[in-house]
Amino acid sequence: MSRPHLRPDGPPGATDTLVRGETYVLTTVYALVFYVATALLVGGLAFRVWQYATTPAPLKIPTTPAPTTRTGVWFRMAREVVLFQSLFKSNKWIWLFGYLFHGALALVLLRHVRYFQEPVWTVITLIQPFGKYAGFAMIAGLGGLWARRLLVPRIRYITNPSDHLMLGLLVAIGLSGLGMKFLAHTDIVAVKAFFLGLMRFNPQPLPADPALLIHLGLVAALMIVFPFSKLLHAPGVFFSPTRNQVDNPRERRHVAKWATARYESGK
Amino acid sequence: MAKVDILDRAAGEELPDPMEMPALCPGAMAQSNPYLAQPAHNEALGFPGELIEDWHDVAIAKMGELLGKYRSLKVYLDSCVKCGACTDKCQYFLGTGDPKNMPVARQDLLRKVYRRHFTLAGKFFPKLVGAEDLTKEVLDDWYSYFHQCSQCRRCSVYCPYGIDTAEISMAAREIMDSIGIGQKYCNEIIGKVHKIGNNLGLPKPALASTLEDLEEEVYDDTGVKVRFPLDEPGAEILLVTPSADFFAEPHIDGLIGYAKVMHEAGVKWTLSSYASEAANFGMFIGSYEQMRQVAQRIRKAALDLGVKRIVVGECGHAWRVAYSFWNTLAGPWDFLDPNYPVPQHICEFTYDLIQKGKLNFDKSQNDHMTLTFHDSCNVARASRMGDMPGGQFEIPRAVIKAVCNNYVDMAEDTIREATFCCGGGGGLLSDEIIDIRKKGAQPRMRALRQVVEEHGVTHMAAICAICKAQFTKVLPEFDFARDTIVSVHQLVSNAIILTPGPDDDEDEDDDAPDGAPETEDDED
């Protein structure tokens, strides 16, 4: 920790060739962790999406009233993903907290895009001031959901330890992030250099700042569990037959391949 | 009228809210089990007769097979975030307080086994993610609680991902059938359809004589000869209706209504003895194969009789199967007249004639009643009528309002897509589980009580054979009269003004033998 921060734009000679010792180990470990996490996240999600897309839906089961056209289904899906329409019908408290959390999460994620590009898109620059406080909204939303999970007997009944863990993970990511933003600033220029370096397969030294290391470690953990957990609801919603099917069974015959093979191949 | 809610209210207390949340009573309904199918019932459908020795492995393999065949199952088992939005949406939870009747908890009975066997997290950290092995206790829970789900899809309306517990229940029942754990009520009935053509096991002579009696009855009542044709080749329309319409009250009054409408429409129509059943319990047990076989009978009947159109009588799940699945299971229907929807619901048929001004009514005939309408779950959330989404709500109401002067809807959060199941759907209409049926009916009964007390409603109309049978049975438990439930086409029948036909004085055809046997069974 006593070592001076090494930065690509630092004093002459402090280039990536000087990355060594503790920082070297740290950088290497985090670089590897992020490569693995990214590979698992992308590969895992791609596998799931492939699975969902190739598993047939042999019967027409849209929850009606349902749109009678493809375009209508796009709108229905958009209302579900952007507004959480069904959840709104269902329970205003869960909707409020859930919407707060996801909306804020979306802003926060967008805000983070600046660490991965140079130059930064104007939109991303424009949302920075909002994104800055979105972290608090995210924590508030998660807090509300967690409180319901603990206090409402019906929801407590259906909760598994992993559900608490997931909330804890997200809260911890949020808090460590906010900590760096508002309490103990970290060297974000170096952080950006690290991630740009990762993307170019030329890792740059990562600041050995505890808040940052915790934050990044938890994010990597989230990326790794994503394709193995209930976070699959994010791709899942797009593949839900009750939401993505067109209500036109009388007009269009709908038959799965396995059913054709089994019952109609002789015809 | 009713002041007492027999389930949990003392007399004189204020009107209970249909949505009132019960306290959690874990295990309250664990002992609710429908009768197991006998070996003969199971074997007739190609299932093992009794619980097989290697049931565990076969069940897991079956689950794997279904996961590959049904995207719904796969996506729904993965996607639930345990947000809890569905927990208070099931009438069986509202009526019993048993937490395993919360839709998500019901799904979890299957999901925990899925996680244990088909997910990495469940294999390595079972405790963490609530994964469990399929033990005999879990299997017992499956049998109890997947038979406390009427597959009504109310939960799927409210889940942010549209997770449909009906899909999970169907899969669970299919897995149980595959290891020899069948439910008697459904499996026995499906066997009867394969053998005889309808759920009641009503053979052709019995059917013919019933229809003949009906013709006489209507003639005596109205002086007009309204026909109830059976197996008449050359008819334009095949009417497929639940067999309860042939003998149960108030179903049969609905059948009379269909016949009168057909009479006024001046079309040649017929019933079929081969396809004398609209119900398709293959759906309840989740079996594509069984559902397909039952649906194929209708195709065969339509082809044999050479009809041009098919109209379906008042039945909820039957309309779901007909509307949503017939094209898939028994299509293409390219031999039918494409100018009409295939199939067409009797309410669409009647509504269409009303729109064209072809029917005349004396609405005052229904003035002794104030009506409300119970949207049947399968019609409401799994089908449509007419061209517009939501036609399944508006068309039956339009028909009722065309024939009745007094109509009031029940509370908004208990009708249309938010409607409750009657409590007896999904293969639960069996007497040994009357307890869960009563409790599941409670939210609807409370909503009914509100309009009875606040608006003087006297009758509730429905377009489902199961709803009608269920309500006839449970209404008295809530201090309503049995005949509070009526068929929509019974109302049409009351009000319709019949035109005497050319054959009113003739006395011809119908060579049904008399002395037809009694129905061998009183199941609905």
Ligand code: HEM
């Ligand atoms: C297509 C994108 C997404 C949609 C439509 C979506 C929608 C939802 C909805 C409707 C809920 C239920 C309400 C609630 O509990 O908040 C939910 C829960 C949740 N979502 Fe998402 N989500 C999406 C993406 C994500 C992503 C990317 C993450 C994570 C990093 C995430 C994490 C969570 C968590 C942890 C919960 C459970 C909260 C709890 O335990 O109560 N979601 N999501």
Ligand code: SF4
């Ligand atoms: S489908 Fe209906 S009966 Fe089954 S869990 Fe959902 S709400 Fe309850």
Ligand code: SF4
């Ligand atoms: S509403 Fe859907 S996601 Fe939420 S707990 Fe119920 S089934 Fe799971």
